[in-house]
Amino acid sequence: MDENKKRNFSFLVTPRFVVLAIIVIAVLLALATSFFSVDQTENAIVLRLGKYSRTVGAGLNFKLPFGIEKNYNVKTNVVQTMTFGYTATDTSGTSLSGSYENTDESLMLTGDLNIVSVEWIIQYIIDDPYAWLFNVNEKEKTIRDISQSVMNQIVGDLPILSVMTNLRTQIEVDAQQKMQEIFDKYDFGIRIVTVKLQNIVPPEGDVQDAFEDVNKAIQDMNRLINEGKEYYNQQIPEAQGEAEKIIQQAHGYASERVNQANGDTARFLSVLSEYENSRETTAVRLYIETMEEVLESNKDITIIDEDLSSFIPFKNLGGSV
Numbered sequence: 039m040d041e042n043k044k045r046n047f048s049f050l051v052t053p054r055f056v057v058l059a060i061i062v063i064a065v066l067l068a069l070a071t072s073f074f075s076v077d078q079t080e081n082a083i084v085l086r087l088g089k090y091s092r093t094v095g096a097g098l099n100f101k102l103p104f105g106i107e108k109n110y111n112v113k114t115n116v117v118q119t120m121t122f123g124y125t126a127t128d129t130s131g132t133s134l135s136g137s138y139e140n141t142d143e144s145l146m147l148t149g150d151l152n153i154v155s156v157e158w159i160i161q162y163i164i165d166d167p168y169a170w171l172f173n174v175n176e177k178e179k180t181i182r183d184i185s186q187s188v189m190n191q192i193v194g195d196l197p198i199l200s201v202m203t204n205l206r207t208q209i210e211v212d213a214q215q216k217m218q219e220i221f222d223k224y225d226f227g228i229r230i231v232t233v234k235l236q237n238i239v240p241p242e243g244d245v246q247d248a249f250e251d252v253n254k255a256i257q258d259m260n261r262l263i264n265e266g267k268e269y270y271n272q273q274i275p276e277a278q279g280e281a282e283k284i285i286q287q288a289h290g291y292a293s294e295r296v297n298q299a300n301g302d303t304a305r306f307l308s309v310l311s312e313y314e315n316s317r318e319t320t321a322v323r324l325y326i327e328t329m330e331e332v333l334e335s336n337k338d339i340t341i342i343d344e345d346l347s348s349f350i351p352f353k354n355l356g357g358s359v
Contacts, residue, residue, distance in 0.1 A: 068103040075099070079115040081167045084108070093167060112167035117231055120181060122189070123157030124236065143182075146190055152198040155239050160185050160217070161232040169227030181228075188216045202238050202249065203256060210235055 076082045076096045084091045084099075086107045094109075101107035123144030144155045160181070164170045174180055192212055193201055201209065214233040221228055240249045312320050 071103040071105065072100055073098055074101060074109045074111075076109075076111055077113075079113050080111045081114045082109045082111045083167055083171055085110070090168065090172075110167075110171055112164055112170055114164045114167055117161050117163055119159055119161050120178070120185070121157075121159050122182070122186065123155065143186055146193045148193055148198040148201055149195050150197040152240065154193065154198050154201060155237070156189060156193060156201070157236040157238070158189065158213075159232070159234050159236065160214075160230060161234075162228045162230050164227055165229045166225075166227035169225045171227075173225050173227065177226075180226075184220050185213075185217055185233075188213050188220070192216070198240065198249075199252065202240075203253070206235050206238070 074082070075098050076094060078096045080096065082094045082099065084094060084101055084107055086102065091107060099109070101109055144157050146154055146156050148154055162181075170177070189209075192209055196205060196209070210233045214230050217233065218230045221230070309320065309324070
C-alpha cells in the first residue's frame, strides 16, 4: 500500500511536470506584468531598465514583463487644489468653503508694517508628467514654499488697505504670473490655473475693528457715488430735453422775427416806391392811415377847427370842473 502511494506521488512531481508548471507560471506572470491601464484623466511614463522610454495615453497599454519596463501613472487632466491658511471642505470650484484657521502661513507683514492674515488657494494641472516625476523632489512641499514666498513678497510691497480692498485682483494676477515663472524656471511640469484670495483680515482686536470701520466707510462711499451717478443719469436727459425745447423755441421766435422784419421791410420799400412816384398823395395817405390807427384806440378825442371863435365846450357842461 505504501509503495503504491510512493509511485503515485513520484508520478505527480516528475521533472516534466515541474517544467510545465514553471512555464505556465512564467506565462501567467508575463501576462500579468505586460499590460497596464491608464485612466482618461492620466498619462503614463514608461521606464525601461530605469531609463525613460515613452509616454502613453489613456487605455490598455503594453510593456515588457518581469519589471523590464515600469509604468508611472500621472493625473494630467485633473485640476488639483492647494489651500493656504485654512482647510478646504469643497474643492469643486475656485471659491472654496472650509474651516478657516489663523495659521502661521497666513500671517504676513504688509508694506506699511501691519500684520494681515491672508488665506488663498492655488489650482494647477500637470502638463509635463516626465518633469513632474523626475525634476523635483517633495513636490507638494515645494509648491507650498514657492506659493507662500511669492504671496509674502507681493503683500510685503503693498499697504494693508490696498491688500484688503482695491488691489485684490491685481495681487491674484501678479501672484499667478510670478509663481508660473518660478515653476517654469525649475521645469516643474505644472501650469497654474488659478490663484484666488479668500479671506484677508487684520489680526483680531482693535485693529480689526478699525479696519471694519474703514471698509464700511468705503462701502458707504461707493454707495453714495453710485447714487450720485444714478441721479446724474436721470437728470441729464431731462435737462438736455428742456434745453433742446428752449433752443427750438428760440429758433422759432428768431424765424418769426426775421419773417416779420422782412415783411416790414418789403412794405416799407413798397411805400417808399409809391412815395417817390407821388410824394404829396402818399404823404396824405400815410397821414390818414396813421390818424385812423391813433383815433381808433382813443374814442374820446374831439377834433376842433382852430379858426373857430366863441366856442362853447358843450361836452364839459355835464361834467365836473
